[in-house]
Amino acid sequence: MPYFDAASAAPLHPVARQALQASLDEGWADPARLYREGRRARLLLDAAREAAADAVGCRPDELVFTPSGTRAVHSGIAGALAGRRRVGGHLVVSAVEHSSVLHAAAAHETAGGSVTEVPVDRRGAVEPAAYAAALREDTALACLQSANHEVGTVQPVAEVAEACRAVGVPLLVDAAQSLAWGPVEGAWSLLAASAHKWGGPAGVGLLAVRKGQRFAAQGPVDERESGRSPGFENIPAIVAAAASLRAVRTEAAAEAARLRALVELIRARVPELVPDVEVVGDPVARLPHVVTFSCLYVDGETVLHELDRAGFSVSSGSSCTSSTLTPSHVLRAMGVLSEGNVRVSLPFGTTAEDVELFLEVLPGVVGGVRERLGVPVAAVARPARDAVVVDALGKRCPIPVIELAKVIGEVPVGGTVTVLADDEAARLDIPAWCEMRGQEYVGEEPADRGSAYVVRRLS
Amino acid sequence: MPYFDAASAAPLHPVARQALQASLDEGWADPARLYREGRRARLLLDAAREAAADAVGCRPDELVFTPSGTRAVHSGIAGALAGRRRVGGHLVVSAVEHSSVLHAAAAHETAGGSVTEVPVDRRGAVEPAAYAAALREDTALACLQSANHEVGTVQPVAEVAEACRAVGVPLLVDAAQSLAWGPVEGAWSLLAASAHKWGGPAGVGLLAVRKGQRFAAQGPVDERESGRSPGFENIPAIVAAAASLRAVRTEAAAEAARLRALVELIRARVPELVPDVEVVGDPVARLPHVVTFSCLYVDGETVLHELDRAGFSVSSGSSCTSSTLTPSHVLRAMGVLSEGNVRVSLPFGTTAEDVELFLEVLPGVVGGVRERLGVPVAAVARPARDAVVVDALGKRCPIPVIELAKVIGEVPVGGTVTVLADDEAARLDIPAWCEMRGQEYVGEEPADRGSAYVVRRLS
Structure with missing residues (x-):
């Protein structure tokens, strides 16, 4: 039963499972305590922080663990904005950020701040010059994802980071979709990510804040995680998250090449197999494991349902899925077709056979939906009306x-x-x-x- | 090696471990998705919510899971205060609340609100009439723990809840220390708790908000957990938390009687075995598993260190432990001795042998520290000076x-x-x-x- 929604949540990596099991016995106590169980927990936490920092490319004392990627983004944006309150209340984000960034931006606006959304092109990428032009004297923070979660387009983070650095604005990078594949290049100031995207357990995010970056944690805090993430640390999950990040990184290069070939296959074959399809996202500068296309004349909900019946778990940014009445903000910002939208994101280890099977099943699924909706197969000559x-x-x-x-x-x-x-x-x-x-x-x-x-x- | 610090974190209950392992395979996917992995995750989440709500004594749709007890307290206080902003900005707390409550109160004060701390008596309990007298026309929220985390004293929650209800003020109960033993009686409006206190895994708190209670979640939110706790749900841990809560409840009555007898033994024997000791906390209205005493003429850090060397993991509210320079706010509010403070909190399953061993070891540990510090054994007659x-x-x-x-x-x-x-x-x-x-x-x-x-x- 192929699961093709790794961009939502990846199945638990075997290394994560092993590490979690082992540290349930060693890592349950309070790491702030001085007795042996507390010291053992502290050692595990310190080691996990070092491993995660190494993978992120920062110092261990720059990295804290949070309860999720969403919380890392929320805390990072709020803390960075508050730390630079004197500079001003302007926040820059791209139009295709993850909802956690856009929710934080909305909360900032509600609290009296101002937000600029930098548009993207049809491929889903921001233009570095356009991003740079959005930076103002009162800009306290800029945010840019490393790669888009819906269409896989990689953003020009290094160029945008350079533009931000040139005018002294910190850049927060949401690296949730890309951290499994490698560190984020460029002079970022803050970085957020989420363990369950790389095969770690749920319940662990990470927030890196470069030394020297002004930062004032918001809301009540405590002595945990350098005062940046309150509440008792979930050490077994943190250990599992760090161990699995290290594990996926050792496999990343080979697996990226393999999955990229499978994604290329889908990108090439779907338009051949299914009429009236638009494959979206940058054809080259993209994540190795995500491919997205939209099918005219079908609704996303029914396609997802039929694919699920056929054994494939995929996602959709269509308006007619689940409880949403509007198309995904990403597809809207790109100006591409949203109806019949299907996102395929391949987890580590996806086999070529499963992808072949998907390509076998897809045309019948889309065709069946179109038939039931009475889609015109060919235009019939009729009396012309102007x-x-x-x-x-x-x-x-x-x-x-x-x-x-x-x-x-x-x-x-x-x-x-x-x-x-x-x-x-x-x-x-x-x-x-x-x-x-x-x-x-x-x-x-x-x-x-x-x-x-x-x-x-x-x- | 007896671990006597269950009030900080209880070792993982075997049922929690089993449930966690089982749900790692079934509960890792996004419960918001409609495919089979998502539906399975949703079923697990719904079942866990029902089990937890049953144990708390509320409706499932009144209960959300949070990343920790601390976050439940922070979100609960912020949301309840904001929901009743029109009433006023006054918050009432007891002087002996957990630091998460006091941190939230401090953040509220920083944001312009006002806070009244209701004092406690020497046993650590609030007086219901004094608590009622602190309620004002502009009181938006009142907070009271179900039982104190440092000295074990049970608070008169039902009476205080009644006083609050009489004047229309919602009461938030921090039930972290007592939920393993039974539901909180009385007409509370909000309730917070933490799974790792009852043998569940770290990373799970719960927040119950009674229907009809005005509540406005603060900060950025998303569609998760009724908009009250953003970020991807940690379903395996949630399942384990709910399963272990149910498990400890079935053992609670028998285990409470057993541990209460062991605590009584400690309370009675320590003053006989060690001179110049004050046993603190209410002698009767108390948690079954917590006992706290303070020893004159010794410092907490050294006592903890020596007990750890002897194999006992305990906690202390003394000023001279870890990095703190002030005695615990709880002991201060009670006006009791803080030096040489030792908190013993027995986890489920603690044996009588371990407690006997502790009572054997303690006098030598305290006596040894006193000897090294040159404590006077008896007053010597000397020339009198006025x-x-x-x-x-x-x-x-x-x-x-x-x-x-x-x-x-x-x-x-x-x-x-x-x-x-x-x-x-x-x-x-x-x-x-x-x-x-x-x-x-x-x-x-x-x-x-x-x-x-x-x-x-x-x-």
């Missing part, structure tokens, strides 16, 4: 785009189709459909309900 | 008290000894010595350096 209006009000993704595709053949080249829709995904997916199908997206006009999206037939 | 001044400036606990004991015999009954001291512990320990030895503590006077503590010989 302009057609399609009412898709109240219809959810992917119906508005399907309705558009059904009628585009009814207008002559040069004629227009206007789609009335109130589904949030239409704003992203109708222009994306136009780009994929070589039609002209004229624009969006206000309407009594929802919006009117105007498309001109070019071919 | 008033003696002892300069103990720069001397740390227990030296000022030892110096006092050395010279009290040199003044006639009715004469005074003035001790000059700048050690913080002297303020607590000199009056406590007077009470123990039947001498009169006249008072404290300012001095060029430190303070002058005046003692009148009565016998």
